[in-house]
Protein backbone atom coordinates (compact mmCIF):
# COMPACT_ATOMS: atom_id res chain seq x y z
CA UNK A 1 0.00 0.00 0.00
CA UNK A 2 2.68 2.43 1.02
CA UNK A 3 4.63 1.84 -2.16
CA UNK A 4 1.48 2.35 -4.25
CA UNK A 5 1.07 5.72 -2.59
CA UNK A 6 4.66 6.59 -3.32
CA UNK A 7 4.17 5.71 -6.96
CA UNK A 8 1.12 7.95 -7.07
CA UNK A 9 2.92 10.80 -5.38
CA UNK A 10 5.81 10.44 -7.79
CA UNK A 11 3.50 10.30 -10.79
CA UNK A 12 1.72 13.44 -9.61
CA UNK A 13 5.02 15.16 -8.97
CA UNK A 14 6.31 14.35 -12.44
CA UNK A 15 3.15 15.77 -13.99
CA UNK A 16 3.67 18.99 -12.06
CA UNK A 17 7.25 19.06 -13.28
CA UNK A 18 6.25 18.55 -16.90
CA UNK A 19 3.84 21.45 -16.71
CA UNK A 20 6.66 23.69 -15.56
CA UNK A 21 8.79 23.65 -18.66
CA UNK A 22 6.41 23.71 -21.58
CA UNK A 23 8.13 22.90 -24.87
CA UNK A 24 6.32 25.64 -26.75
CA UNK A 25 7.40 28.61 -24.77
CA UNK A 26 8.68 29.85 -21.49
CA UNK A 27 8.12 30.81 -18.80
CA UNK A 28 6.15 28.07 -17.06
CA UNK A 29 3.32 28.89 -14.63
CA UNK A 30 5.80 29.54 -11.84
CA UNK A 31 8.09 31.68 -13.93
CA UNK A 32 10.55 28.88 -14.46
CA UNK A 33 12.26 28.96 -17.85
CA UNK A 34 14.47 25.97 -18.47
CA UNK A 35 16.12 24.35 -21.43
CA UNK A 36 17.28 20.74 -21.47
CA UNK A 37 20.53 20.20 -23.33
CA UNK A 38 22.91 17.57 -24.56
CA UNK A 39 26.27 19.30 -24.28
CA UNK A 40 29.22 17.78 -26.15
CA UNK A 41 32.30 18.02 -23.93
CA UNK A 42 35.69 17.04 -25.29
CA UNK A 43 38.32 16.10 -22.78
CA UNK A 44 41.95 15.50 -23.64
CA UNK A 45 43.82 14.80 -20.43
CA UNK A 46 45.88 12.29 -18.50
CA UNK A 47 44.16 10.02 -16.01
CA UNK A 48 45.57 7.68 -13.42
CA UNK A 49 45.52 3.97 -14.22
CA UNK A 50 44.64 2.20 -10.97
CA UNK A 51 45.33 -1.18 -9.49
CA UNK A 52 41.93 -2.45 -8.46
CA UNK A 53 39.71 -5.48 -8.72
CA UNK A 54 37.30 -5.92 -11.63
CA UNK A 55 33.59 -5.75 -10.80
CA UNK A 56 31.38 -7.79 -13.09
CA UNK A 57 28.96 -9.20 -10.53
CA UNK A 58 27.67 -8.47 -7.04
CA UNK A 59 30.08 -11.07 -5.63
CA UNK A 60 32.85 -9.02 -7.26
CA UNK A 61 31.41 -5.77 -5.86
CA UNK A 62 31.51 -7.09 -2.30
CA UNK A 63 35.01 -8.39 -2.90
CA UNK A 64 36.03 -4.94 -4.23
CA UNK A 65 34.75 -3.39 -0.97
CA UNK A 66 36.63 -6.06 0.99
CA UNK A 67 39.83 -5.28 -0.91
CA UNK A 68 39.40 -1.49 -0.53
CA UNK A 69 38.87 -1.74 3.22
CA UNK A 70 41.24 -4.54 4.26
CA UNK A 71 43.96 -2.98 6.36
CA UNK A 72 46.77 -4.88 4.68
CA UNK A 73 45.60 -3.95 1.15
CA UNK A 74 47.80 -1.56 -0.86
CA UNK A 75 47.20 2.08 0.08
CA UNK A 76 45.93 4.54 -2.54
CA UNK A 77 49.42 5.71 -3.50
CA UNK A 78 50.69 2.23 -4.18
CA UNK A 79 47.62 1.46 -6.30
CA UNK A 80 48.77 3.96 -8.94
CA UNK A 81 50.06 1.88 -11.88
CA UNK A 82 50.67 4.72 -14.31
CA UNK A 83 48.84 7.15 -16.55
CA UNK A 84 46.56 6.83 -19.53
CA UNK A 85 45.44 9.45 -22.04
CA UNK A 86 41.75 10.20 -22.13
CA UNK A 87 40.82 11.85 -25.41
CA UNK A 88 37.06 11.52 -25.67
CA UNK A 89 33.95 13.54 -26.35
CA UNK A 90 31.28 12.96 -23.75
CA UNK A 91 27.62 13.72 -24.04
CA UNK A 92 26.57 15.69 -20.97
CA UNK A 93 22.89 15.94 -20.12
CA UNK A 94 22.23 19.33 -18.58
CA UNK A 95 19.50 21.79 -17.75
CA UNK A 96 19.85 25.56 -17.81
CA UNK A 97 17.22 27.56 -15.95
CA UNK A 98 17.02 31.33 -16.01
CA UNK A 99 14.49 33.15 -13.80
CA UNK A 100 11.78 35.11 -15.59
CA UNK A 101 12.30 38.03 -13.25
CA UNK A 102 15.77 37.56 -11.92
CA UNK A 103 17.66 40.31 -10.19
CA UNK A 104 20.70 38.05 -10.24
CA UNK A 105 20.09 36.19 -13.49
CA UNK A 106 23.55 37.14 -14.76
CA UNK A 107 25.03 35.06 -11.94
CA UNK A 108 25.07 31.41 -12.95
CA UNK A 109 25.18 28.73 -10.31
CA UNK A 110 26.82 25.67 -11.84
CA UNK A 111 25.81 22.66 -9.78
CA UNK A 112 27.73 19.37 -9.65
CA UNK A 113 26.05 16.49 -7.83
CA UNK A 114 27.71 13.74 -5.80
CA UNK A 115 27.75 9.94 -5.92
CA UNK A 116 24.41 8.15 -5.65
CA UNK A 117 22.41 10.67 -7.68
CA UNK A 118 22.19 12.55 -10.94
CA UNK A 119 21.15 16.17 -11.47
CA UNK A 120 17.76 15.46 -9.87
CA UNK A 121 19.55 15.76 -6.53
CA UNK A 122 19.28 19.54 -7.03
CA UNK A 123 15.70 19.50 -8.20
CA UNK A 124 13.74 17.24 -5.84
CA UNK A 125 10.31 16.62 -7.33
CA UNK A 126 8.45 15.85 -4.07
CA UNK A 127 7.27 19.01 -2.30
CA UNK A 128 9.61 20.94 -4.56
CA UNK A 129 8.89 24.23 -2.78
CA UNK A 130 10.46 22.72 0.35
CA UNK A 131 13.29 20.78 -1.24
CA UNK A 132 14.22 21.83 -4.78
CA UNK A 133 17.47 23.78 -4.75
CA UNK A 134 16.84 24.77 -8.37
CA UNK A 135 13.52 26.36 -7.41
CA UNK A 136 15.11 28.12 -4.43
CA UNK A 137 17.97 29.51 -6.53
CA UNK A 138 15.56 30.74 -9.22
CA UNK A 139 13.32 32.35 -6.59
CA UNK A 140 16.38 34.13 -5.26
CA UNK A 141 16.99 35.47 -8.77
CA UNK A 142 19.90 33.25 -9.83
CA UNK A 143 20.29 31.29 -13.02
CA UNK A 144 21.33 27.69 -12.52
CA UNK A 145 22.84 24.94 -14.63
CA UNK A 146 22.61 21.37 -13.39
CA UNK A 147 24.09 18.39 -15.20
CA UNK A 148 24.52 14.65 -14.93
CA UNK A 149 28.13 13.85 -14.22
CA UNK A 150 29.70 11.31 -16.60
CA UNK A 151 28.58 7.82 -15.62
CA UNK A 152 25.16 9.00 -14.39
CA UNK A 153 21.68 9.86 -15.64
CA UNK A 154 21.51 10.57 -19.36
CA UNK A 155 25.18 11.48 -19.77
CA UNK A 156 27.85 9.23 -21.33
CA UNK A 157 28.84 6.20 -19.28
CA UNK A 158 32.48 5.54 -20.16
CA UNK A 159 35.02 3.16 -18.62
CA UNK A 160 34.34 2.96 -14.87
CA UNK A 161 37.89 2.11 -13.78
CA UNK A 162 40.09 4.98 -14.91
CA UNK A 163 37.94 7.35 -17.01
CA UNK A 164 35.03 8.06 -14.63
CA UNK A 165 37.43 9.44 -12.04
CA UNK A 166 37.84 12.66 -10.10
CA UNK A 167 40.58 14.10 -12.34
CA UNK A 168 38.66 13.56 -15.59
CA UNK A 169 35.54 15.07 -14.01
CA UNK A 170 37.52 18.18 -13.05
CA UNK A 171 38.26 18.51 -16.80
CA UNK A 172 34.58 18.11 -17.67
CA UNK A 173 33.66 20.84 -15.17
CA UNK A 174 36.41 23.09 -16.51
CA UNK A 175 35.04 22.71 -20.06
CA UNK A 176 31.45 23.33 -18.94
CA UNK A 177 32.55 26.44 -17.02
CA UNK A 178 34.46 27.82 -20.02
CA UNK A 179 31.55 27.10 -22.35
CA UNK A 180 29.03 28.76 -20.01
CA UNK A 181 31.22 31.82 -19.59
CA UNK A 182 31.58 32.22 -23.35
CA UNK A 183 27.80 32.38 -23.74
CA UNK A 184 27.83 29.37 -26.08
CA UNK A 185 26.48 26.74 -23.70
CA UNK A 186 23.09 26.57 -25.40
CA UNK A 187 24.14 27.28 -28.99
CA UNK A 188 26.83 24.61 -29.00
CA UNK A 189 24.51 21.96 -27.55
CA UNK A 190 21.68 19.87 -28.85
CA UNK A 191 18.42 21.14 -27.40
CA UNK A 192 16.30 18.26 -26.16
CA UNK A 193 13.47 20.18 -24.49
CA UNK A 194 12.28 23.27 -22.72
CA UNK A 195 12.37 27.00 -23.30
CA UNK A 196 13.50 28.29 -26.65
CA UNK A 197 14.86 31.74 -25.95
CA UNK A 198 17.82 31.10 -23.68
CA UNK A 199 20.25 30.72 -26.58
CA UNK A 200 22.01 33.98 -25.89
CA UNK A 201 22.34 33.51 -22.15
CA UNK A 202 25.78 34.69 -21.07
CA UNK A 203 26.54 34.92 -17.36
CA UNK A 204 28.69 37.68 -15.90
CA UNK A 205 29.69 35.52 -12.93
CA UNK A 206 29.86 31.81 -12.20
CA UNK A 207 29.40 30.32 -8.74
CA UNK A 208 30.27 26.63 -8.45
CA UNK A 209 27.93 24.63 -6.22
CA UNK A 210 28.79 21.06 -5.35
CA UNK A 211 27.56 18.19 -3.28
CA UNK A 212 29.94 15.53 -1.92
CA UNK A 213 32.06 14.24 -4.86
CA UNK A 214 30.76 17.29 -6.75
CA UNK A 215 32.40 19.52 -4.12
CA UNK A 216 35.60 17.50 -4.39
CA UNK A 217 35.59 18.07 -8.18
CA UNK A 218 35.15 21.82 -7.59
CA UNK A 219 38.03 21.75 -5.10
CA UNK A 220 40.14 20.20 -7.88
CA UNK A 221 39.09 22.89 -10.37
CA UNK A 222 39.78 25.74 -7.92
CA UNK A 223 43.29 24.55 -7.14
CA UNK A 224 44.09 24.04 -10.86
CA UNK A 225 42.35 27.11 -12.17
CA UNK A 226 41.14 29.45 -9.43
CA UNK A 227 40.28 32.24 -11.86
CA UNK A 228 37.65 30.04 -13.50
CA UNK A 229 35.10 30.72 -10.76
CA UNK A 230 33.69 33.69 -8.86
CA UNK A 231 32.49 31.77 -5.83
CA UNK A 232 32.17 28.25 -4.47
CA UNK A 233 29.58 26.56 -2.28
CA UNK A 234 30.96 23.20 -1.22
CA UNK A 235 28.16 21.18 0.34
CA UNK A 236 28.37 17.69 1.78
CA UNK A 237 32.12 17.98 2.20
CA UNK A 238 34.46 19.34 4.88
CA UNK A 239 38.12 18.89 5.58
CA UNK A 240 38.06 17.62 9.16
CA UNK A 241 39.61 15.27 11.66
CA UNK A 242 37.14 12.45 10.95
CA UNK A 243 37.48 12.44 7.18
CA UNK A 244 39.83 9.46 7.34
CA UNK A 245 36.97 7.35 8.66
CA UNK A 246 35.08 7.76 5.36
CA UNK A 247 34.49 4.28 4.01
CA UNK A 248 32.82 2.51 1.12
CA UNK A 249 31.38 0.03 3.65
CA UNK A 250 28.04 1.68 4.54
CA UNK A 251 26.91 1.74 0.90
CA UNK A 252 26.65 -2.08 0.79
CA UNK A 253 27.64 -1.96 -2.85
CA UNK A 254 26.25 -4.29 -5.49
CA UNK A 255 26.98 -4.54 -9.21
CA UNK A 256 24.55 -1.99 -10.66
CA UNK A 257 23.32 -4.14 -13.53
CA UNK A 258 22.56 -6.99 -11.12
CA UNK A 259 20.96 -4.74 -8.49
CA UNK A 260 18.36 -3.50 -10.99
CA UNK A 261 18.69 -4.81 -14.56
CA UNK A 262 15.81 -2.62 -15.72
CA UNK A 263 17.15 0.66 -14.34
CA UNK A 264 20.84 -0.03 -14.83
CA UNK A 265 21.00 -2.30 -17.86
CA UNK A 266 23.36 0.15 -19.58
CA UNK A 267 25.93 0.10 -16.75
CA UNK A 268 29.00 -1.87 -17.71
CA UNK A 269 31.80 -3.42 -15.70
CA UNK A 270 32.79 -1.36 -12.64
CA UNK A 271 29.50 0.48 -11.98
CA UNK A 272 28.24 -0.11 -8.43
CA UNK A 273 25.19 1.04 -6.50
CA UNK A 274 24.00 1.02 -2.90
CA UNK A 275 22.20 -2.24 -2.22
CA UNK A 276 19.08 -1.18 -0.33
CA UNK A 277 16.96 1.67 0.93
CA UNK A 278 18.57 1.11 4.35
CA UNK A 279 22.01 1.79 2.87
CA UNK A 280 20.58 4.97 1.33
CA UNK A 281 19.39 6.06 4.78
CA UNK A 282 22.72 5.32 6.45
CA UNK A 283 24.71 7.21 3.82
CA UNK A 284 22.40 10.16 3.18
CA UNK A 285 19.79 10.74 5.89
CA UNK A 286 19.55 11.10 9.66
CA UNK A 287 16.49 10.01 11.64
CA UNK A 288 14.60 13.07 12.83
CA UNK A 289 15.48 15.20 9.81
CA UNK A 290 13.90 13.32 6.94
CA UNK A 291 10.43 12.44 5.83
CA UNK A 292 9.86 8.78 4.79
CA UNK A 293 8.68 9.87 1.33
CA UNK A 294 12.04 11.54 0.76
CA UNK A 295 13.93 8.37 1.67
CA UNK A 296 11.71 6.51 -0.80
CA UNK A 297 12.47 9.17 -3.39
CA UNK A 298 16.24 9.05 -2.76
CA UNK A 299 16.11 5.29 -3.25
CA UNK A 300 13.95 5.58 -6.35
CA UNK A 301 16.25 8.09 -8.10
CA UNK A 302 19.50 6.40 -6.98
CA UNK A 303 22.33 6.29 -9.48
CA UNK A 304 25.35 4.02 -9.60
CA UNK A 305 28.87 5.32 -9.12
CA UNK A 306 32.08 4.06 -10.69
CA UNK A 307 34.80 2.21 -8.80
CA UNK A 308 37.23 4.76 -10.31
CA UNK A 309 35.62 7.74 -8.64
CA UNK A 310 35.93 6.18 -5.21
CA UNK A 311 39.55 5.20 -5.59
CA UNK A 312 40.49 8.61 -7.04
CA UNK A 313 38.45 10.71 -4.61
CA UNK A 314 41.36 12.03 -2.58
CA UNK A 315 43.72 12.74 -5.48
CA UNK A 316 42.65 16.38 -5.83
CA UNK A 317 42.26 17.12 -2.11
CA UNK A 318 44.60 19.11 0.09
CA UNK A 319 46.07 21.33 -2.65
CA UNK A 320 45.76 25.08 -2.08
CA UNK A 321 43.87 27.31 -4.52
CA UNK A 322 46.04 30.45 -4.54
CA UNK A 323 44.36 31.99 -7.61
CA UNK A 324 40.80 31.69 -6.32
CA UNK A 325 39.63 35.10 -5.11
CA UNK A 326 35.94 34.52 -4.50
CA UNK A 327 34.05 33.51 -1.39
CA UNK A 328 33.99 29.84 -0.39
CA UNK A 329 31.55 28.18 1.96
CA UNK A 330 31.72 24.66 3.34
CA UNK A 331 28.14 23.64 4.08
CA UNK A 332 27.57 20.21 5.60
CA UNK A 333 24.98 18.34 7.62
CA UNK A 334 25.94 18.41 11.28
CA UNK A 335 25.38 14.63 11.41
CA UNK A 336 27.11 13.76 8.14
CA UNK A 337 27.98 10.08 8.50
CA UNK A 338 30.41 9.65 5.63
CA UNK A 339 32.60 12.71 5.87
CA UNK A 340 32.44 13.56 9.60
CA UNK A 341 32.07 10.11 11.11
CA UNK A 342 28.51 11.05 12.12
CA UNK A 343 29.18 14.37 13.91
CA UNK A 344 30.91 17.40 12.40
CA UNK A 345 30.92 19.48 15.59
CA UNK A 346 34.46 20.21 16.84
CA UNK A 347 36.12 18.39 13.94
CA UNK A 348 37.45 21.22 11.79
CA UNK A 349 39.89 24.11 11.89
CA UNK A 350 38.94 27.31 10.05
CA UNK A 351 42.51 28.63 10.19
CA UNK A 352 43.73 25.53 8.35
CA UNK A 353 40.94 25.90 5.78
CA UNK A 354 41.93 29.52 5.14
CA UNK A 355 45.47 28.41 4.29
CA UNK A 356 44.03 26.44 1.37
CA UNK A 357 42.21 29.54 0.08
CA UNK A 358 44.69 32.33 0.86
CA UNK A 359 43.23 34.85 -1.64
CA UNK A 360 39.58 34.04 -0.98
CA UNK A 361 37.45 37.08 -0.11
CA UNK A 362 35.44 35.18 2.53
CA UNK A 363 35.43 31.68 3.98
CA UNK A 364 32.77 30.16 6.15
CA UNK A 365 31.73 26.80 7.53
CA UNK A 366 28.09 26.04 8.19
CA UNK A 367 26.82 22.90 9.91
CA UNK A 368 23.16 22.36 9.07
CA UNK A 369 21.57 21.30 12.40
CA UNK A 370 20.67 17.63 12.85
CA UNK A 371 21.03 16.91 9.15
CA UNK A 372 22.75 14.01 7.38
CA UNK A 373 24.70 13.95 4.11
CA UNK A 374 21.73 14.35 1.75
CA UNK A 375 21.06 18.05 2.34
CA UNK A 376 18.46 18.66 -0.35
CA UNK A 377 16.46 15.64 0.85
CA UNK A 378 16.36 16.68 4.51
CA UNK A 379 13.77 18.68 6.40
CA UNK A 380 14.64 22.35 6.83
CA UNK A 381 16.53 22.25 3.51
CA UNK A 382 15.11 25.61 2.46
CA UNK A 383 16.36 27.38 5.60
CA UNK A 384 19.76 25.96 4.75
CA UNK A 385 19.56 27.41 1.23
CA UNK A 386 18.96 30.83 2.81
CA UNK A 387 22.24 30.48 4.69
CA UNK A 388 23.99 29.81 1.35
CA UNK A 389 22.30 32.74 -0.41
CA UNK A 390 22.99 35.14 2.48
CA UNK A 391 26.65 34.15 2.37
CA UNK A 392 26.79 34.87 -1.37
CA UNK A 393 24.95 38.18 -0.96
CA UNK A 394 27.56 39.33 1.57
CA UNK A 395 30.06 38.99 -1.27
CA UNK A 396 27.76 40.83 -3.71
CA UNK A 397 26.86 37.59 -5.44
Ligand SMILES: *[C@@H]1O[C@H](CO)[C@@H](O)[C@H](O)[C@H]1NC(C)=O
Pocket residue numbers: 074075076077078
Ligand atom coordinates in the same frame (compact mmCIF):
# COMPACT_ATOMS: atom_id res chain seq x y z
C1 LIG B 1 51.78 3.34 1.01
O1 LIG B 1 52.39 2.10 0.94
C2 LIG B 1 53.74 2.14 0.53
C3 LIG B 1 54.22 0.72 0.28
O2 LIG B 1 53.89 -0.10 1.36
C4 LIG B 1 54.55 2.87 1.57
O3 LIG B 1 55.91 2.98 1.18
C5 LIG B 1 53.99 4.28 1.73
O4 LIG B 1 54.62 4.95 2.78
C6 LIG B 1 52.50 4.23 2.02
N1 LIG B 1 51.97 5.57 1.93
C7 LIG B 1 51.15 6.09 2.83
C8 LIG B 1 50.68 7.48 2.57
O5 LIG B 1 50.80 5.47 3.81
Ligand SMILES: *[C@@H]1O[C@H](CO)[C@@H](O)[C@H](O)[C@H]1NC(C)=O
Pocket residue numbers: 044087088
Ligand atom coordinates in the same frame (compact mmCIF):
# COMPACT_ATOMS: atom_id res chain seq x y z
C1 LIG C 1 42.05 13.08 -29.97
O1 LIG C 1 41.00 12.44 -30.69
C2 LIG C 1 40.69 13.10 -31.89
C3 LIG C 1 39.45 12.46 -32.50
O2 LIG C 1 39.46 11.08 -32.32
C4 LIG C 1 41.90 13.04 -32.84
O3 LIG C 1 41.61 13.71 -34.03
C5 LIG C 1 43.07 13.72 -32.15
O4 LIG C 1 44.22 13.61 -32.92
C6 LIG C 1 43.33 13.12 -30.77
N1 LIG C 1 44.31 13.93 -30.08
C7 LIG C 1 45.35 13.41 -29.44
C8 LIG C 1 46.28 14.38 -28.81
O5 LIG C 1 45.53 12.21 -29.38
Ligand SMILES: *[C@@H]1O[C@H](CO)[C@@H](O)[C@H](O)[C@H]1NC(C)=O
Pocket residue numbers: 026027033098100197198201
Ligand atom coordinates in the same frame (compact mmCIF):
# COMPACT_ATOMS: atom_id res chain seq x y z
C1 LIG D 1 12.04 34.56 -22.75
O1 LIG D 1 10.71 34.88 -23.11
C2 LIG D 1 9.91 35.29 -22.02
C3 LIG D 1 8.46 35.45 -22.51
O2 LIG D 1 8.41 35.65 -23.88
C4 LIG D 1 10.46 36.54 -21.41
O3 LIG D 1 9.67 36.93 -20.31
C5 LIG D 1 11.88 36.28 -20.95
O4 LIG D 1 12.46 37.44 -20.46
C6 LIG D 1 12.74 35.73 -22.10
N1 LIG D 1 14.03 35.33 -21.56
C7 LIG D 1 15.19 35.62 -22.14
C8 LIG D 1 16.42 35.13 -21.45
O5 LIG D 1 15.27 36.26 -23.16
Ligand SMILES: *[C@@H]1O[C@H](CO)[C@@H](O)[C@H](O)[C@H]1NC(C)=O
Pocket residue numbers: 345346
Ligand atom coordinates in the same frame (compact mmCIF):
# COMPACT_ATOMS: atom_id res chain seq x y z
C1 LIG E 1 29.39 21.39 19.82
O1 LIG E 1 30.39 21.25 20.81
C2 LIG E 1 30.40 22.30 21.76
C3 LIG E 1 31.63 22.16 22.65
O2 LIG E 1 32.05 20.85 22.78
C4 LIG E 1 29.12 22.27 22.55
O3 LIG E 1 29.08 23.32 23.49
C5 LIG E 1 27.96 22.43 21.58
O4 LIG E 1 26.73 22.31 22.26
C6 LIG E 1 28.02 21.37 20.49
N1 LIG E 1 27.01 21.66 19.51
C7 LIG E 1 26.12 20.78 19.15
C8 LIG E 1 25.13 21.24 18.15
O5 LIG E 1 26.09 19.65 19.61
Ligand SMILES: *[C@@H]1O[C@H](CO)[C@@H](O)[C@H](O)[C@H]1NC(C)=O
Pocket residue numbers: 367368369370380383384387
Ligand atom coordinates in the same frame (compact mmCIF):
# COMPACT_ATOMS: atom_id res chain seq x y z
C1 LIG F 1 16.94 25.19 10.12
O1 LIG F 1 18.09 25.70 9.48
C2 LIG F 1 18.49 26.97 9.91
C3 LIG F 1 19.68 27.36 9.06
O2 LIG F 1 20.76 26.49 9.26
C4 LIG F 1 18.84 26.94 11.39
O3 LIG F 1 19.15 28.24 11.82
C5 LIG F 1 17.63 26.41 12.18
O4 LIG F 1 17.99 26.26 13.52
C6 LIG F 1 17.21 25.08 11.61
N1 LIG F 1 16.02 24.61 12.28
C7 LIG F 1 15.97 23.43 12.87
C8 LIG F 1 14.67 23.08 13.49
O5 LIG F 1 16.93 22.67 12.90
